[in-house]
Amino acid sequence: MRNRGAAEGIVAVRRVVQGFFLGFILLVGTRFALFIRYVEGEAVFSSLAQRSPGVEGFLPIGALVSLKHWLQSGQIHPVHPAALVIFLTICLICLLARKGFCSWLCPVGTLSEWAHRLGRRLWGRNFRIWRWLDLPLRGGKYLLLLFFVKLILLDMPGEAVAAFLASPYWAVSDIKMLHFFTRMSLTTLTVHLALTGLSLFYANFWCRYLCPYGALLGLLSLASPFRIRRDIEGCTGCRRCSAACPSFLPVHVKKEVRSPECTGCLSCVAACPERAILQMALPFRREPLPLFVYPATVLLLYGLGIGAGMLTGHWQSSLTLADYQRLLPLLDLLAH
Template structure:
């Protein structure tokens, strides 16, 4: 029986999550078609589709902290958002490393780039400059949200625009303009030549999770006395981290994918470690822990009725018809 490697585990989980997201998107498409009268087949709205609305969830999180109100417009979205934030605080950027479908797409693009031998290594000042845009975007969203007053915040959350946010997201891809298609196509093309281009340099969601992951008790540690400086860990790292120059890999770009461990030819040189107790952990703990956290939050939300929106479908249908 073939031993499960970090690469195989990551590819398998990413593929499964991407297929799940495709299924969720298809189910929501059927739901939308039924709601606007293009289909007679009644379909239940899949709550997981709200996971694609992190900005709306950020607004809902502020409402939760300031007013103690759990969002009823997109409750599943807020649940997923909180789960991902907690995941990052405990399991580093496990969401980016294992659960995000965009990460899976860029993983495939990177494999294509390596296959044709056309990948470009971005380092030094160029890398630093390219990292800035995602933090600017993150700062813009965070500052905008936290500058909003209570009335303004609740007005947006209960607005027709927010009620139909997932439908607008779907239509962006199903009825994509030429300009949008060119932008998306360019990002995908760059992902072939520059490993994980969107994830590393443009994603504000990943930037937020990277900042939170800095306090995670879990990190990969390098045993300096065992390292042979072969550089294979550096080449395998999707975050472009120079693993062989660090004792503890605590960079905000580390997604905890353990591909460096997979590439290392020296047994025991790189280990997933609890930084507090210095105890070495199984290499798969980040993947397993991330999945457990997501499932626990989902189960808790379903049990406490914080997953499905209580608003009547006729109200939502009215807003859909106004789009």
């Protein structure tokens, strides 16, 4: 029997990392909300009211426009450069270390996972959408990805890209994103509640069927050298790995899991009762990798990407406090 403690420990470590990262994002968001109140002239603790460039992680569509600008001009646009840095960092993680961002760091992925774990407690199990419906529904996120890629990367003219990035609309997009969460319209609230409700029944409903970011990361992850590898000789066919997989992958019949749906969560590895039969592996190494190598790679790549953005001066936005004070009263006009 394998060292069950170590394998289960890695799942516990993942949950701690997820919780830490979610808490960090909430802190960044809270400080940004206080910053906006400070800009509005309200009395808040100015030491808490800080705008961290991390908020730009919630601007992936703008990041795509910024990416096009970078590819065309060779320059990273100075307004909200962290949006592009975070986007490229996440892409790099998935290119090299599967969809590790989704299962180890993404706050939406964490909330989605909490919802389906709660659902399992409430109903005793998670449900699965019929296979004939599951496959076309999974195509939804690829269609959304195709829509954004066509709209921005393929069809948007260079002048329109430059005009968008220089516009007040892009400048205040971080505030609009904040208000998307703090001043939800009835429609937004209804959609959030519906997605949460569906996630209680169906594991990772948003990630599996709708997230275009996840679709892109899944495609990039096909190039990753990391993959779950099963030793066919030693496998007893107990199917515990497949039962534990939140992406419903048939791990117990695969020699290697290469699916773009694999998030590198290691739940299958933790569930396998046999010693070193199932592991996150690299193609050029036959021996089992120490369990910590894969998550350490994900976290290291994240740190390297963000660090590179900071060190090269592409982290802080060029917008000043005076810019925010000038633009904030215009927010409603800029929202449409």
